[in-house]
Amino acid sequence: MKADLIARRISVLGATGSVGRSTLNIIADQRARNGEDSLHMVALVAKQNVADLSALAHQFRPDFVAIADTRYADDLSDALSGTGIAHGAGDAAVEEAAAREADWTMAAIMGAAGLRSTLQIANRGGAIAIANKESLVCAGALLMQTCARTGAKILPVDSEHNAIFQVLDPARRDAMVRIVLTASGGPFRTWTLDQMKTATPEQAIAHPIWSMGAKISVDSASLMNKGLELIEACHLFDASSEQIEVLIHPQSVVHGLVEYADGSILAQLGPADMRVPIASAFAWPDRIATNCQRLDLVQMAHLDFEAPDDTRFPALGLARSAMKAGDTACTALNAANEIAVEAFLAEQIGFLDIAALVDDVLNAGHPDGGPWQGAPKDYNEVFAVDALARIRAKTLLKQYQH
Numbered sequence: 056m057k058a059d060l061i062a063r064r065i066s067v068l069g070a071t072g073s074v075g076r077s078t079l080n081i082i083a084d085q086r087a088r089n090g091e092d093s094l095h096m097v098a099l100v101a102k103q104n105v106a107d108l109s110a111l112a113h114q115f116r117p118d119f120v121a122i123a124d125t126r127y128a129d130d131l132s133d134a135l136s137g138t139g140i141a142h143g144a145g146d147a148a149v150e151e152a153a154a155r156e157a158d159w160t161m162a163a164i165m166g167a168a169g170l171r172s173t174l175q176i177a178n179r180g181g182a183i184a185i186a187n188k189e190s191l192v193c194a195g196a197l198l199m200q201t202c203a204r205t206g207a208k209i210l211p212v213d214s215e216h217n218a219i220f221q222v223l224d225p226a227r228r229d230a231m232v233r234i235v236l237t238a239s240g241g242p243f244r245t246w247t248l249d250q251m252k253t254a255t256p257e258q259a260i261a262h263p264i265w266s267m268g269a270k271i272s273v274d275s276a277s278l279m280n281k282g283l284e285l286i287e288a289c290h291l292f293d294a295s296s297e298q299i300e301v302l303i304h305p306q307s308v309v310h311g312l313v314e315y316a317d318g319s320i321l322a323q324l325g326p327a328d329m330r331v332p333i334a335s336a337f338a339w340p341d342r343i344a345t346n347c348q349r350l351d352l353v354q355m356a357h358l359d360f361e362a363p364d365d366t367r368f369p370a371l372g373l374a375r376s377a378m379k380a381g382d383t384a385c386t387a388l389n390a391a392n393e394i395a396v397e398a399f400l401a402e403q404i405g406f407l408d409i410a411a412l413v414d415d416v417l418n419a420g421h422p423d424g425g426p427w428q429g430a431p432k433d434y435n436e437v438f439a440v441d442a443l444a445r446i447r448a449k450t451l452l453k454q455y456q457h
């Protein structure tokens with residue numbers, strides 16, 4: 056462990072969220088171990104939670120704070136008055152925060168809304184600890200190209216991708232046969248379709264293992280999260296969707312596995328605590344100590360794996376099809392899912408309607424009549440497809456609203 060290899064200038068986008076807080080927990084712990092001055096906070100970003108964002112700003116003393124929702128601009132100014140901390144509101148302020156030079160930036164904004172800031176980081180270089188999988192789902196190929204050009208280093212934070220990142224030897228990439236992403240199966244793993252039909256947002260969010268934000272919790276319950284992760288993994292590890300298998304593993308102890316040509320399978324195990332992959336991405340290529348609870352393998356006794364049920368969880372198949380159709384279809388899938396999950400959380404549609412609506416949007420195709428397929432030529436096309444798919448989804452949503 057070398058303290059001098061720890062990144063020194065840090066930004067956290069999505070600071071008030073589940074991943075953002077776990078990240079700041081690691082940073083506070085590192086400061087306590089290595090001295091307050093060992094890490095410099097460059098920027099903190101959130102959408103609307105002024106109270107928590109300003110409390111974090113008082114604690115971490117960043118150079119700049121951005122809040123996306125302009126309705127909270129004055130509240131943020133009031134809360135930071137007298138601190139000397141520069142701040143701003145609106146999407147431009149979020150992009151300014153992301154563009155500020157930092158050695159390591161946590162991209163943990165929720166949804167496709169995080170793409171513009173991920174792009175800012177990719178353009179300026181440095182390490183991008185990427186939790187915001189939707190950036191890769193919508194613009195994976197373009198982002199990988201941008202990072203290759205600028206030298207920005209993508210460090211996966213999703214626990215499964217971080218696991219693969221740890222066990223996939225780039226020098227032996229040709230010998231990789233298959234990647235396995237594990238899924239807990241979520242709260243409805245053993246539910247019948249009839250039970251799932253009447254599932255409430257509260258039940259969907261009550262994840263049996265992980266504590267996460269509302270949207271990703273619903274995605275975990277529908278297995279759309281694993282579908283998005285499959286697309287994410289294809290981009291991160293330059294793999295085809297056929298090379299990526301998903302297995303249900305209810306204990307969530309083995310997070311990812313890589314099988315090599317000789318039959319060996321290497322896996323990463325760890326507690327279901329996001330601070331472990333965050334710490335790994337934070338210290339990469341070194342290791343730092345964390346206060347996370349250790350795994351007790353004896354107490355665990357056994358590990359179960361099972362194939363996902365495509366009938367009860369069609370979202371995974373939809374993501375596989377979208378990946379085959381290209382990045383444009385993936386952007387449409389993600390946009391439709393964001394609209395559907397929002398409507399489900401607002402109790403406007405049922406749980407099973409989420410995948411049904413996404414399927415409808417993929418089938419309905421582009422408003423000009425053609426299918427969602429191929430690769431967008433630039434980021435503007437990604438934003439345009441995202442907007443069009445949202446319009447499509449909002450129109451088709453009406454048939455499910457009760």
Ligand SMILES: NC(=O)c1ccc[n+]([C@@H]2O[C@H](COP(=O)([O-])OP(=O)(O)OC[C@H]3O[C@@H](n4cnc5c(N)ncnc54)[C@H](OP(=O)(O)O)[C@@H]3O)[C@@H](O)[C@H]2O)c1
Binds near residue numbers: 075101149
């Ligand atoms: N939670 C996990 O364990 C986990 C694991 C792996 C990957 N991820 C991924 O990490 C990302 C964040 O997940 P989460 O569970 O941490 O979400 P979350 O708890 O809902 O937090 C989302 C964060 O993003 C901010 N935000 C939302 N929209 C924004 C916008 N338009 N502009 C600026 N900031 C915005 C929110 O601010 P406010 O609080 O002000 O709304 C909050 O800080 C997602 O892409 C998710 O898929 C999460």
